[in-house]
Amino acid sequence: MKAVSQMQVPLLDLKExxxxxxxxxxxxxxxxLDTNGFILGGEVAALERxxxxxxxxxxxxxxxxxxxxxxxxxxxxxxxxxxxxITTPYSFFATVSSITRLGATPVFVDIxxxxxxxxxxxxxxxxxxxxKAIEPVHLYGQCAxxxxxxxxxSSRNIPVVEDAAQAIGAEDNGRRAGSISAIGCFSFYPxxxxxxxxxxxxxxxxxxALNKKLLGLRNHGAEEKYYHKYVGLNSRLDGFxxxxxxxxxxxxxxxxxxxxxxxDRYCSLFTDAxxxxxxxxxxxxxxxxxxxxxxxxxxxxxxxxLRAFLTDNQIGSDIYYPVPLHLQECFAYLGYREGDLPxxxxxxxxxxxxxxxxxxxxxxxxxxxxxxxxxxx
Numbered sequence: 001m002k003a004v005s006q007m008q009v010p011l012l013d014l015k016e017x018x019x020x021x022x023x024x025x026x027x028x029x030x031x032x033l034d035t036n037g038f039i040l041g042g043e044v045a046a047l048e049r050x051x052x053x054x055x056x057x058x059x060x061x062x063x064x065x066x067x068x069x070x071x072x073x074x075x076x077x078x079x080x081x082x083x084x085x086i087t088t089p090y091s092f093f094a095t096v097s098s099i100t101r102l103g104a105t106p107v108f109v110d111i112x113x114x115x116x117x118x119x120x121x122x123x124x125x126x127x128x129x130x131x132k133a134i135e136p137v138h139l140y141g142q143c144a145x146x147x148x149x150x151x152x153x154s155s156r157n158i159p160v161v162e163d164a165a166q167a168i169g170a171e172d173n174g175r176r177a178g179s180i181s182a183i184g185c186f187s188f189y190p191x192x193x194x195x196x197x198x199x200x201x202x203x204x205x206x207x208x209a210l211n212k213k214l215l216g217l218r219n220h221g222a223e224e225k226y227y228h229k230y231v232g233l234n235s236r237l238d239g240f241x242x243x244x245x246x247x248x249x250x251x252x253x254x255x256x257x258x259x260x261x262x263x264d265r266y267c268s269l270f271t272d273a274x275x276x277x278x279x280x281x282x283x284x285x286x287x288x289x290x291x292x293x294x295x296x297x298x299x300x301x302x303x304x305x306l307r308a309f310l311t312d313n314q315i316g317s318d319i320y321y322p323v324p325l326h327l328q329e330c331f332a333y334l335g336y337r338e339g340d341l342p343x344x345x346x347x348x349x350x351x352x353x354x355x356x357x358x359x360x361x362x363x364x365x366x367x368x369x370x371x372x373x374x375x376x377x
Contacts, residue, residue, distance in 0.1 A: 009355050009364045011316030012190060013193055014038050016359040017255075021247055025197075028243035037239040044242035050249055051186075052281075054169070054237035055178040059211040063218045064166040064236030066187020073131060073161045073183040074233060076213045077173050083132035088118045089326040089336075090344040091137040095163050097323045104132065106334070108326045110341040114283040116140065116296070116351070119150035119343070120236035127156055134160045138167035138177050140320070141193070141259075141293035142285065146172045146180040161185065164257040165201075165287050168194050171289035178204035183214070188245055193259070193293055200241040256346070258358035259292040265362060266354070268297060269369040278376045294320060295356035303350055309375045315368055318353045 018025070032043055032128035044062045052060035063069050079085060081103030087095060089108040099106045109122045134153050136144035146162075153160045160312040164170070164177040165187035169175065178184025194298075205211050214228070216223040221232030267281055280298035284290045300308055303319075310317050324344040326336035338345065353366055 005367075006313065006316045007364060007367050009360075009368055011353070011355050012357050013359060014190065014357075015197070021251075023108075024247045025244055028247050029240055032239040033245050033300040035239075039238055041239040041242070043117055043239045043246060044237050045315060047237075047242045047246050047249070050246065051202055052204060054176070054249065054252075055184065055204045056176045057184070058206040058208075059204065060215075061203045061211065061214040061218060062242065063201045063233075064202065064235040064237060065199040066185060066189060066201040066273070067098065068218075068233060068235040069165075069185035069187070070094055070135070070161070070163055071204045072233065073185050073203055073300065074098055074102055074104070074135075075217050075230075075232070075333055077133055077159050077161070078212055079132045079278055080277050082130060084128060084130040085133045086123060086126050086131060087135040088137050088284050088344070089324040089341050090116055090321060091139060091163065091325065092165065092321070093325065093328075094165075095137055095349075096331070097134065099135070099139050100331070102234050105130075106325075106331075107131070108336065108341055108344075110343045111347065112145075113129050113346070115142055115144070115285060116347055117144035118149070119143065120152065120338075123149065123152050124251045127158070131158055131208075134158055135163055136160070137163040137165075138170055140282070140296050141167050141170055141291035143167060143170050143172035143177055143180070144176070145285070150180065150228065159183075164292040166192065167291060168192070169289070170253060170291045172285075173287045179206070184208060188241065193291055194245060194248055196241040197244050198241060200237050200245065201235075202237070210315050234324060239247060240335055255358040256291045259295075259356055260290070262356050262358075262360050262365060263290070263292050263295055265365050266356075266369065269365060270372075273369055273373045275369070275376065277371060279372065290355045292356050294318075296320065296353045298347070298350045299352055300350055303352055306372065306375055307352055310368075310371060313371045315371060316355055318354055319348075322348055361374055 083104040160181035161186040167177040184204040188196040217232035223229030
């Protein structure tokens with residue numbers, strides 16, 4: 001590989017995206033200001049219709065964050081004290097905190113070593129009479145094996161909630177993330193493929209009753225103003241976020257295609273550099289659309305040393321996630337010990353995320369791989 005001059009490569013850079021869309025975003029924010037549609041309002045209602053269409057569901061319900069989306073979904077399914085929810089230990093904190101906030105117990109199932117998603121073959125033995133839901137995560141932008149998960153869930157009449165916070169537009173056998181379960185949950189945190197200018201979230205469903213309940217639960221449990229059927233949350237998507245996301249949504253597939261191109265380029269660069277023994281590249285399941293919210297490599301040896309070397313060479317990276325959820329201090333009461341979920345623990349020791357955003361230039365990727373090559377040499 002030819003030597004590449006040193007340059008800065010941030011893990012994520014949103015400046016170019018926002019500069020190119022600035023006039024449209026400013027006009028959209030102006031519409032909200034003119035109409036006073038600050039909480040929910042016309043822009044959010046339009047976004048809900050557009051996201052439902054994009055995700056191939058009947059309904060979409062905006063809320064204040066991706067974390068609230070999971071919490072509201074579980075509330076809508078009646079999850080509460082004494083219940084159990086089967087989920088993954090290898091995810092962002094909100095995947096599990098949403099379960100415990102309702103007084104329910106997370107039951108962890110280990111992950112597949114290649115996709116980092118919930119291993120369906122280990123679900124059956126964890127189901128009990130108290131299992132209220134199964135909550136897979138579509139990690140890094142690739143769907144979990146929903147055919148296998150849904151087959152198990154339907155045989156036991158257990159609803160499934162998709163944590164699709166990192167996976168808007170991802171597909172499993174032609175089915176869009178968020179449409180393959182009772183409720184799909186999305187995040188519009190700025191770093192997501194479809195990111196707002198602050199926190200925001202969305203729930204998708206094709207069930208009329210669940211849609212009606214979610215609409216109430218996000219608004220203090222009121223289906224009609226001042227008449228509260230449930231004890232809900234104050235979790236409403238604001239108009240500025242709705243307007244911004246409506247500007248961005250038509251560009252999402254183009255950005256996803258660029259992320260995929262960047263992933264392919266990384267694969268070629270790592271292969272050409274002879275690094276495939278030192279570094280394990282991302283695995284893509286057949287008949288799936290991976291949207292690469294993150295590009296995560298596995299470094300079996302010296303992961304932390306490599307990250308420090310990248311930092312010294314002005315290359316951004318991150319570790320998703322350094323401590324699996326079953327070993328977090330706040331969940332010690334659940335009684336899990338190191339060694340209980342070995343694949344999640346190994347992923348926490350070995351994985352490293354590299355820059356993958358759509359505006360990443362080929363020469364920046366060449367510099368990343370050349371730097372990693374220098375590290376191993």
